[in-house]
Amino acid sequence: MNKKMEFSHNGKNLILYYDDNYFKITTDNLALANFIKIKSKDKLLVEFGSGLLSIPLLLSTRTNIKMVGMEKDSNASRLSEMSIKDNDLEDNIKVINDDIKNIDKYFAINSIDIIVCNPPYFLLDNESTVSNKEYLKMARHEGDMAISDVARLSKIYLRDGGSLFLVSRVDRLFEVRDALIENKLAIKEIQFIYHDLDSTSKLVLIEAKKSGREHGLKVLKPIILEEGDVNG
Numbered sequence: 001m002n003k004k005m006e007f008s009h010n011g012k013n014l015i016l017y018y019d020d021n022y023f024k025i026t027t028d029n030l031a032l033a034n035f036i037k038i039k040s041k042d043k044l045l046v047e048f049g050s051g052l053l054s055i056p057l058l059l060s061t062r063t064n065i066k067m068v069g070m071e072k073d074s075n076a077s078r079l080s081e082m083s084i085k086d087n088d089l090e091d092n093i094k095v096i097n098d099d100i101k102n103i104d105k106y107f108a109i110n111s112i113d114i115i116v117c118n119p120p121y122f123l124l125d126n127e128s129t130v131s132n133k134e135y136l137k138m139a140r141h142e143g144d145m146a147i148s149d150v151a152r153l154s155k156i157y158l159r160d161g162g163s164l165f166l167v168s169r170v171d172r173l174f175e176v177r178d179a180l181i182e183n184k185l186a187i188k189e190i191q192f193i194y195h196d197l198d199s200t201s202k203l204v205l206i207e208a209k210k211s212g213r214e215h216g217l218k219v220l221k222p223i224i225l226e227e228g229d230v231n232g
Contacts, residue, residue, distance in 0.1 A: 186212035
C-alpha cells in the first residue's frame with residue numbers, strides 16, 4: 001500500500017511516497033545530502049541506486065540542477081515518479097528504472113558532474129545482517145552493485161574534476177579507498193558520523209574527485225547525532 005510522507009527541509013515542504021518495504025529518509029541520506037557540494041558550473045547529478053529518490057528531493061531545496069536517479073527496482077521507481085510529480089519537480093528530477101550497469105544507454109562518457117551513491121554496506125556472506133525482505137536485502141548488501149562497480153563507472157562517466165559523493169561504513173573505509181585509488185579517484189574530504197559523544201564512528205562521508213591530486217585531504221568536523229535525529 002502506497003503511503004505519503006510530508007515534511008519540511010531547508011524551509012521547503014516536500015512529499016515522499018513510500019511503502020513499508022523501502023527505506024524512507026534515513027540518517028545517512030540526510031547526512032549525505034548535506035555533505036554534497038554543488039558548484040555553479042555543475043549541470044548534472046546522477047544517483048546510483050536512488051531508492052525512493054530521497055537524496056535528490058532533499059537537494060532540490062537548494063539547487064536547480066538536473067538530477068537523475070537510477071533505480072533497478074520498478075516499484076521504488078514508480079513511487080519516485082509520484083514524488084517527483086507531487087513536488088512539481090518534473091523539470092529538475094527524473095528517475096531511470098534500470099541497473100547502473102546499463103548506464104551507457106543514457107549518458108555519454110565524461111558527461112556527469114556529480115555522482116552520488118549510498119552503496120550497500122554489508123557483504124552477502126555476512127548472514128547475521130541479511131534482511132528477510134528482498135528489497136531491503138538488496139539495499140543493505142552487495143549483490144549487483146559493489147563499491148568496485150561504483151568506482152569504475154564513476155571513473156568512466158564523471159567529467160574530469162567531477163565528484164563522487166558516498167557514505168560508507170568505517171570498517172570498510174580502506175576497501176573503499178583502494179577501489180577509488182584503482183580508478184583514479186582522489187579522496188578530497190571525509191567526515192565521520194557519531195551517534196553520540198561516547199560512541200565510536202560507524203559511518204563516514206567521502207568526496208572523491210576524478211583526476212584529482214592525491215594530496216590535500218581534509219577531515220571535516222565530525223557529525224554528532226542525537227537520538228531523535230534518525231528519521232528512517
